Amino acid sequence: MNKIATKTVSPILVIVALLLIWEASSRLLDVPAWLLPAPTVIVQEGVAGWVNYQHHLLSTIRLSLIGFAIGVTVGLVVAISLHLLPTVKQAFYPLLILSQNIPIIVLAPLLVIWFGFGVMPKLIVITLVCFFPIAVSTLDGFRQTSYELMHYMQMAGASKRQIFTKLELPHALPSFFSGLKIAATYSVMGAVISEWLGANQGIGVYMTLAQSSFRTDRVFVAIFFIMVLCMIFFGIIIALEKLLIKGRVKEEKV
Amino acid sequence: MSELVVEQVTKSFGDEQVLADVSFSVKHGEFVSLLGPSGSGKSTLFHLIGGMYRPDAGTFYLDGNDITGERGAISYTPQSPALFPWRTILENVVLGAEIQGKPDYKKARAMLEKAGLAGYEDAYPHQLSGGMRQRVAFVRALLSPQDFICLDEPFSALDEFTRLEMQKWLLNIWEENRQSILFVTHNIEEALYLSDRVIVLSNKPAAIKKEFTLPFERPRDQELLLSEEFLQWKKAIYKELQVVNHA
Numbered sequence: 001m002n003k004i005a006t007k008t009v010s011p012i013l014v015i016v017a018l019l020l021i022w023e024a025s026s027r028l029l030d031v032p033a034w035l036l037p038a039p040t041v042i043v044q045e046g047v048a049g050w051v052n053y054q055h056h057l058l059s060t061i062r063l064s065l066i067g068f069a070i071g072v073t074v075g076l077v078v079a080i081s082l083h084l085l086p087t088v089k090q091a092f093y094p095l096l097i098l099s100q101n102i103p104i105i106v107l108a109p110l111l112v113i114w115f116g117f118g119v120m121p122k123l124i125v126i127t128l129v130c131f132f133p134i135a136v137s138t139l140d141g142f143r144q145t146s147y148e149l150m151h152y153m154q155m156a157g158a159s160k161r162q163i164f165t166k167l168e169l170p171h172a173l174p175s176f177f178s179g180l181k182i183a184a185t186y187s188v189m190g191a192v193i194s195e196w197l198g199a200n201q202g203i204g205v206y207m208t209l210a211q212s213s214f215r216t217d218r219v220f221v222a223i224f225f226i227m228v229l230c231m232i233f234f235g236i237i238i239a240l241e242k243l244l245i246k247g248r249v250k251e252e253k254v
Numbered sequence: 255m256s257e258l259v260v261e262q263v264t265k266s267f268g269d270e271q272v273l274a275d276v277s278f279s280v281k282h283g284e285f286v287s288l289l290g291p292s293g294s295g296k297s298t299l300f301h302l303i304g305g306m307y308r309p310d311a312g313t314f315y316l317d318g319n320d321i322t323g324e325r326g327a328i329s330y331t332p333q334s335p336a337l338f339p340w341r342t343i344l345e346n347v348v349l350g351a352e353i354q355g356k357p358d359y360k361k362a363r364a365m366l367e368k369a370g371l372a373g374y375e376d377a378y379p380h381q382l383s384g385g386m387r388q389r390v391a392f393v394r395a396l397l398s399p400q401d402f403i404c405l406d407e408p409f410s411a412l413d414e415f416t417r418l419e420m421q422k423w424l425l426n427i428w429e430e431n432r433q434s435i436l437f438v439t440h441n442i443e444e445a446l447y448l449s450d451r452v453i454v455l456s457n458k459p460a461a462i463k464k465e466f467t468l469p470f471e472r473p474r475d476q477e478l479l480l481s482e483e484f485l486q487w488k489k490a491i492y493k494e495l496q497v498v499n500h501a
Contacts, residue, residue, distance in 0.1 A: 152336040155304040156398065157326010158353045166349075170340050247339045247378030 037217040045217040046224065053218075056206040057225055060191050063202060064229070067123050068187035071130025075179065078131060079138035079172075084164070089139075100132050104190070108197050122194035129190040134179035141175025142168050177241045184233035188226055256317055256401035256434045257282050258303070258328075263312030265295075265302060271459035272298045273309070278453055278462060280402075283432040287445035289491065290455030296438040297333075299460070300406050303436075304330050316402060326354065329398035333407045335391035337379040343390055344375040350398030362397055369393050369427060385416040392424065396431065405437045409444065421447055422476060429473050442491050446470075447479060454494050464494050 019039050025031070026038040033041060078096070082089040104125060111121035145168050153163050195204025203222050210218030258280040265273040272295040280286045288296050302309050305325035314322050321327040329350060337346050347366060348357035366375060369389050379387055388408055395403050409417045421444060428435065439445050445452045449468060456463045468487065470478060478484050 146336075148332060148334050148336045149338060151306075152330070152332060153353070154306060154325060155301075155328075155330040155332075156350050156353050157305075162353055166352075167338070170338075173340075245340070247341070247380060 034214040034216050037220060042217050042220040042224070045215075046221045049218065049221065053203075053206050053221070056201050056203050059199075059201040060188070060195065060203040061229065063119070063122060063195070064126065064187040064191035064233075067126025067191060068130055068184065068233075070123060071127045071183055071187065072134055072180065074127055075131035075134025075183070076138065076176070078135040079142070079176075082135075083139060083142040083168070096132070096135065099128065104129060104193055108194060112197050117198045121197070122191070122199070125194040126187050126190035129186040130183040133182035133186065134176065137175045137179030137182075138172050141172025144175070145171045174241075174245055177237065177245065180237050180241075181234060184237050185230045188229045188233065192226060258402055258434065258436065259315040260299075260303070261313045261315065263299070263302060263309045263314070265298060265309045266459075273302075274459040274461040276312070276455075276460065276462055278465070280434050280436050282434055284451065285428065285435045285437065285449045286451045286453065287437045287439055287449040288453050288455060289439060289442065289445045289495075290460060291457050291495070292440050294455050294457050295460035296440075296455065297406055300330065300404050300436075300438065303328055303404060327400060328402045328404050329395045329400040330404045331391045331395045331406065331408055333410060335379070335387040337387055337390055337394075339379055342376050342378060343371065343382070346379065346390055347394045347397050350394050350400075354399045358397075362393075365393050365397055368430070370423070383416075385412055385420055388412065388420060389423065392427070396427070396433070401433055403433055403435045405435060407438055407440070410440070417444070418476065424448065425472075425474060442488055442495070443479065446484060446487055446491070447474065447476075452491065454491060463497075466491060 023039050026036055031038075037045075082092060082096075107128070108121070108125055111124055115121040115124070149167055149171070150163070153167050158166070191202070192204040192207070195202035196208055199205050203225060207219055207222040210216070210222065260276060260278050263273055263276045264271070276299065278286075288299070290296050301307065303314055303321075305321070305323050305327065308323040312322075313320055316327055338349065341349070343366065344359065344362060348359065348362050351357040351362075363375060366372060369392075371386065371389060371393070374382065374386070379390070382390065388411075392405070392408065395405070409420050412420060425448060437445070437448060446468065452466045452468065454463045454466070455461070466487070470484075
């Protein structure tokens with residue numbers, strides 16, 4: 001109990017301390033608000049401007065959720081098919097890694113040229129950033145299937161299908177969840193980046209508007225909500241993980 | 255009914271010959287131990303029986319049917335318990351049956367209770383001690399639809415006290431079912447205490463050195479371990495193994 005308390009209290013203390021220093025320095029040193037607004041100013045804007053930006057928030061949430069769902073599906077399909085078809089894996093694995101070496105910032109305008117300003121290029125951007133951590137970590141999970149358990153299954157006369165559904169798939173579940181956690185935070189980031197390219201609503205749009213009119217307080221409000229969104233996504237996945245992954249508490253601690 | 259006949263089995267990996275012309279049989283309801291030094295190819299023999307790969311020459315017959323290279327014909331328990339961490343104990347013990355068809359949960363519960371594992375049905379393997387996990391693995395082997403059981407040094411990872419307790423437990427459970435068991439071990443006392451027959455293997459390549467038929471009555475008591483007769487047998491087998499090592 002005590003351990004849990006210190007675990008949650010100490011990071012909160014650090015954050016509070018940082019905010020206090022920030023607040024004090026911006027007041028004492030008289031930093032102009034367009035350069036660095038004090039936390040209290042940001043909170044005031046966050047509360048007062050809710051009506052102005054809540055539709056942006058909703059639009060980003062929707063976009064990242066849909067993108068995340070597509071990304072997860074693509075990631076899983078890629079992982080499973082590459083695992084079941086080793087020759088295809090050999091041929092496509094380098095391509096998988098190359099796809100992540102293209103900076104999204106460069107790729108995004110191209111996608112706009114090809115697909116216009118609609119939802120399509122945005123979803124492609126989010127899918128591209130989301131599928132990779134899931135595909136790679138799930139593939140790793142398949143690859144690290146316990147040799148002993150595999151041996152038992154083969155000696156017991158299990159078919160390839162049984163080995164996959166009863167052993168490999170449940171064995172890769174924790175790895176899949178590690179990928180899911182990364183992808184969840186990427187999906188929000190991907191959504192915001194894709195909105196910068198050209199959209200009529202979304203946090204990305206709100207942010208660019210705020211930036212060009214030197215409403216730095218609003219930029220910070222946007223940053224705050226991006227962080228909150230990431231944390232909520234992350235929290236939901238951790239809760240799901242606890243619910244679905246059984247009998248491995250001890251293993252993870254070691 | 256289940257009777258295993260191993261006929262002139264030979265196997266090499268590359269230039270190294272692991273098994274040389276191994277022949278023996280395990281009759282119905284018999285407990286036979288293969289005794290040999292570590293790395294003498296005992297596990298290889300199991301993998302061959304289990305159909306993981308084919309022998310270079312020779313045949314395995316189970317109840318008269320050729321099962322060479324066929325997987326899933328025998329029930330097998332490896333050195334480590336090899337339990338599935340995400341399955342409960344109950345789900346683990348039915349796995350062998352599940353692979354071959356329909357698991358019988360009622361029978362599984364009854365067997366777990368007999369094995370002294372009542373109350374652990376819904377626990378996960380990591381919550382159990384090493385000895386208990388080994389028991390679960392053995393119950394899984396008993397519940398598998400195959401009648402012939404192969405045990406590959408199942409107690410080698412346990413401490414001396416747990417091992418003695420487990421041997422006693424294994425005999426108790428086995429007395430009730432009397433399924434044919436082929437047991438691999440490098441422990442002379444263990445082989446003597448448990449089996450009807452002990453087959454001594456030579457080292458690299460493994461070949462059958464000598465076979466001992468033990469006269470000890472069943473059900474056996476742990477007192478047996480200290481009897482004069484038991485020590486005589488132990489000496490005889492020990493000498494045989496010395497010859498093996500110096501050859």
